[in-house]
Each structure stands twice: as C-alpha cells, then as structure tokens.
Amino acid sequence: xxxxxxxxxxxxxxxxxxxxxxxxxxxxxxxxxxxxxxxxxxxxxxxxxxxxxxxxxxxxxxxxxxxxxxxxxxxxxxxxxxxxxxxxxxxxxxxxxxxxxxxxxxxxxxxxxxxxxxxxxxxxxxxxxxxxxxxxxxxxxxxxxxxxxxxxxxxxxxxxxxxxxxxxxxxxxxxxxxxxxxxx
Amino acid sequence: xxxxxxxxxxxxxxxxxxxxxxxxxxxxxxxxxxxxxxxxxxxxxxxxxxxxxxxxxxxxxxxxxxxxxxxxxxxxxxxxxxxxxxxxxxxxxxxxxxxxxx
Numbered sequence: 001x002x003x004x005x006x007x008x009x010x011x012x013x014x015x016x017x018x019x020x021x022x023x024x025x026x027x028x029x030x031x032x033x034x035x036x037x038x039x040x041x042x043x044x045x046x047x048x049x050x051x052x053x054x055x056x057x058x059x060x061x062x063x064x065x066x067x068x069x070x071x072x073x074x075x076x077x078x079x080x081x082x083x084x085x086x087x088x089x090x091x092x093x094x095x096x097x098x099x100x101x102x103x104x105x106x107x108x109x110x111x112x113x114x115x116x117x118x119x120x121x122x123x124x125x126x127x128x129x130x131x132x133x134x135x136x137x138x139x140x141x142x143x144x145x146x147x148x149x150x151x152x153x154x155x156x157x158x159x160x161x162x163x164x165x166x167x168x169x170x171x172x173x174x175x176x177x178x179x180x181x182x183x184x
Numbered sequence: 185x186x187x188x189x190x191x192x193x194x195x196x197x198x199x200x201x202x203x204x205x206x207x208x209x210x211x212x213x214x215x216x217x218x219x220x221x222x223x224x225x226x227x228x229x230x231x232x233x234x235x236x237x238x239x240x241x242x243x244x245x246x247x248x249x250x251x252x253x254x255x256x257x258x259x260x261x262x263x264x265x266x267x268x269x270x271x272x273x274x275x276x277x278x279x280x281x282x283x284x285x286x
Contacts (some may be wrong), residue, residue: 056193126198142197
C-alpha cells in the first residue's frame with residue numbers, strides 16, 4: 001500500500017459568510033517582496049511587466065490583470081501574481097541593485113466580499129476604509145486586530161487581506177467572529 | 185484614536201501603526217575611537233527628556249516602514265509637526281503660532 005501525505009493549505013476549508021459578507025480563501029498566488037532605489041524601479045517594472053507605483057497607497061495591474069504591484073513604502077513593493085508565475089526569474093535579469101525575495105509561501109490571503117466587507121474589516125482595522133479615503137485599487141500595510149496585514153481594495157465591496165500564513169487561524173477566526181456582529 | 189501624519193504616506197494614520205524610536209537629531213561622532221568615555225556617555229546615554237516640546241524619531245512600522253521625525257508636546261501629547269528624516273528642525277515659534285498638527 002502506498003502511503004501519501006496530502007498537503008493541507010493554511011486556509012483550507014475556511015469559509016464563512018452571512019447575507020451581506022463572505023470570507024473565502026484566495027487561490028494560490030506567487031508573491032514577491034521588492035526593495036529598490038529609484039534607479040532600479042523602471043528596469044524592474046519593465047522586467048515584471050507591471051509598473052511599480054510611486055504614489056503612496058496605490059497599486060498597479062499588468063495588462064492581463066493577473067499581476068498586481070502594491071506600494072508598501074517609498075522603496076518597497078509587494079508583487080502578487082494570481083497565475084502563480086515565477087517572479088524571481090525576470091528580476092534576476094535586472095542589472096541595477098535591488099532586493100527581490102520570493103514570499104509566495106510566507107503569505108496567504110482571504111477575500112472579504114459583499115456589502116458588509118468594509119464593516120467587517122473595520123472591526124479590527126483602525127484605518128479609514130471608506131471609498132473616498134480608500135478607493136478601488138488602494139492598498140496599504142496596516143493592522144487587523146493584533147496582526148499586520150496588507151489590505152487591497154479590488155472593487156467597492158471586495159477586499160483582499162494578505163497576511164502571514166502563521167497568522168491565518170487568527171485572521172480567519174477574527175473575521176468570522178466579526179461578521180457575526182448584528183450591525184454588520 | 186490619535187492620528188499621526190506620516191510624511192512618506194502623506195496622510196494621517198492611526199497611532200496603532202506607529203512606534204516611538206527615541207530622540208531625534210543625535211549625530212554619531214565621526215571620531216568614535218578618539219573620544220573620551222565621558223563624551224561617549226553623553227552621546228550614547230544622555231537624552232534631553234524635556235517637559236514640553238520634544239524632537240523625536242518615530243517609525244511607521246505597520247505602514248510604510250519608514251523612520252521620520254516629529255515635534256511632539258510631551259505634556260499634551262500633541263504632534264506639532266512631522267517631517268522626513270534628514271530635513272532640518274522646523275522653527276518652533278512658527279509651529280506654536282500655527283499649531284495645526286501638520
């Protein structure tokens with residue numbers, strides 16, 4: 001008899017929802033953390049096929065919409081490829097000094113969607129998440145409860161909550177508990 | 185919640201995202217090997233710790249990750265100004281007259 005071990009993903013089976021908001025695990029994506037000075041930004045953008053944004057709290061998408069570059073700091077970006085493509089290889093061709101680290105397995109994400117998505121996140125996030133202050137495409141590293149997360153607003157009622165995989169139980173538990181609040 | 189203006193994110197963010205990082209504008213001596221123990225002690229340990237306006241370093245640790253400087257009133261906890269690392273100290277008199285927290 002052949003015994004095989006099945007890998008259980010951090011958010012496997014984690015799904016919760018009410019009439020106004022659903023929480024679902026995001027599909028596997030590859031992710032890259034980039035630190036670079038100004039002179040390396042243009043070559044890296046060309047190599048990755050997505051412009052690394054230079055304005056705070058903004059993100060940019062590649063032409064096919066599968067790859068997103070998030071501004072985290074003046075010299076720091078998070079690139080997410082939902083097709084799971086290798087992101088290290090294109091960066092290796094860039095001659096200018098930069099630091100690129102593959103963090104595909106460090107991060108996982110939850111998709112919080114629905115009319116109550118904003119309210120659900122506000123249960124633990126102190127930032128202003130209204131559409132005026134946090135428009136579609138906005139992204140930010142911030143806090144959710146006790147842990148650090150990266151929030152991206154995919155559309156008016158959908159947020160992607162990127163977090164470390166070791167925090168996955170906490171983040172899911174926190175949000176699942178938050179959406180039980182009758183005001184949401 | 186106290187809001188702090190991050191000069192790198194260019195907006196006010198909740199206090200929870202920030203960490204205090206000691207007194208600002210302390211230059212490391214360039215001749216470290218030559219200075220006396222007393223001079224080293226002054227540089228390394230002695231801080232002004234004023235009651236009133238203080239120049240401090242802060243870090244937007246759960247945001248952009250950057251260090252910046254701030255002028256804060258240690259009595260009222262009011263931030264009079266925040267500015268990027270490397271920029272000169274802002275003029276206290278003009279800040280106390282205006283005092284809008286930006």
